[in-house]
Amino acid sequence: METVKEKTGRLLALVSLIVIVGLLVFFMWNTTHKEKAEDSTTVSIYAMDTYMTITLYGEHAEEAAEAAKKEIARLDALLSTGSAESEVSRLNREGGGLVSEDVGKLIKEALVVHEKTYGAFDISVYPVMKAWGFAGGDYRVPSDDELDKLLEKVDASLIGYSEETKEISLPGGMEIDFGGIAKGYTGDLLIELVKDYGIEHALFNLGGNVQALGGKTSNSDWKVAVAKPGEENGYLGYMDLNNKTMITSGSYERFFEADGEIYHHIIDPKTGKPADNDLLSVTIVTESGTLADALSTSLFVMGADDAITFWKEHYGEFDMILYTKDGNLFVTDGISNKFTSDIKITTLDKTY
Ligand code: AMP
Ligand code: MG
Numbered sequence: 001m002e003t004v005k006e007k008t009g010r011l012l013a014l015v016s017l018i019v020i021v022g023l024l025v026f027f028m029w030n031t032t033h034k035e036k037a038e039d040s041t042t043v044s045i046y047a048m049d050t051y052m053t054i055t056l057y058g059e060h061a062e063e064a065a066e067a068a069k070k071e072i073a074r075l076d077a078l079l080s081t082g083s084a085e086s087e088v089s090r091l092n093r094e095g096g097g098l099v100s101e102d103v104g105k106l107i108k109e110a111l112v113v114h115e116k117t118y119g120a121f122d123i124s125v126y127p128v129m130k131a132w133g134f135a136g137g138d139y140r141v142p143s144d145d146e147l148d149k150l151l152e153k154v155d156a157s158l159i160g161y162s163e164e165t166k167e168i169s170l171p172g173g174m175e176i177d178f179g180g181i182a183k184g185y186t187g188d189l190l191i192e193l194v195k196d197y198g199i200e201h202a203l204f205n206l207g208g209n210v211q212a213l214g215g216k217t218s219n220s221d222w223k224v225a226v227a228k229p230g231e232e233n234g235y236l237g238y239m240d241l242n243n244k245t246m247i248t249s250g251s252y253e254r255f256f257e258a259d260g261e262i263y264h265h266i267i268d269p270k271t272g273k274p275a276d277n278d279l280l281s282v283t284i285v286t287e288s289g290t291l292a293d294a295l296s297t298s299l300f301v302m303g304a305d306d307a308i309t310f311w312k313e314h315y316g317e318f319d320m321i322l323y324t325k326d327g328n329l330f331v332t333d334g335i336s337n338k339f340t341s342d343i344k345i346t347t348l349d350k351t352y
Helices: 004-038 061-079 087-094 101-116 123-131 144-151 182-195 289-302 304-313
Strands: 040-047 050-057 096-098 160-162 167-169 201-206 209-213 222-227 235-241 245-250 255-258 261-264 279-286 319-324 329-332 345-348
Touching: 040 061, 050 061, 050 182, 061 087, 061 101, 061 182, 087 096, 087 101, 101 123, 101 160, 101 167, 101 182, 101 289, 123 144, 182 201, 182 209, 182 245, 182 289, 209 222, 209 289, 222 245, 235 279, 235 319, 245 289, 279 289, 279 304, 289 304, 289 319, 304 319, 304 329
Parallel strands: 329 345
Antiparallel strands: 040 050, 050 201, 096 167, 160 167, 201 209, 209 245, 222 235, 245 279, 255 261, 279 319, 319 329
16 A cells, blocks of 8 residues: 555656656747747848848858848949949940949849830930939039030930940940839849748848848748838838849939929939929839839839839839829739738729
């Protein structure tokens, strides 16, 4: 017969065992979850005249972030008009010449979009950008005569580019600038780069241009705010993003004021002046960052009516959000179930 003392002893041993096993399980669970949380990394950098934040998830997130930083610096050095040593500056100085693989790809895409948008997108608008002071920060309002003279140099259809010889010619003092397309292109390259490090979930925010690789680690969509022009920290709504790019162009991004007038940085190549229409911002959602970036700039130049016509002509290639000066918010049917807003939305479909 077991004594009461022996029974209590056995019970105590059992309870201790349960407690020990429980604690062990808890510590193991805790460590694995901690490791998971530590498997992400976020870095912020200033490049291409803007703040960039990169969040990566995965075992090699830190290495991938380092590689991403190097890649941004490499592209910045090629494309920066602000640096006399950049490839773009050399081409502008010498009226053309041999191009690197990256500049070749950018030229090709820029010329396609130039044609597609009937000239709204034009990388040869750079001399005009300079005249307004957007290149160096010494802002001024050029006279109509000055602009007319400069516009003689603006016409991307005159750019000669041979994919075979990798040579570009910029006739008649023409100068180019990839400011309207470079960040989207950079984002596309970064996505490919981090995939090589086994990363499947990442979010790149390159100065408000957001590019998502996959969804969150739970595979749910990233929730990304769309900025409200004119309101710091204000937003038009939220977009659920998964494996896509969302790029916004707006007059609110860079501008100066002179004699009570606001002059912004997106130039209508037809007039040489900041695009002046009913739009405050254009957001493009699609897979390719390069295309999204080029289109956001182009459609901002077009104004709402032409942008909607263009979208219908290219149905299925991209989605968009248009925000107008009189407070209208247009969202195309491909993303209307992914975008939430407190503002009344007009959904655009092919019949609009
Ligand atoms: P984004 O913020 O992408 O709309 O690009 C604006 C930048 O693109 C400007 O700062 C200029 O460098 C350049 N840009 C301005 N107007 C045009 C245009 N019509 N076509 C192509 N690039 C432009
Ligand atoms: Mg753009």
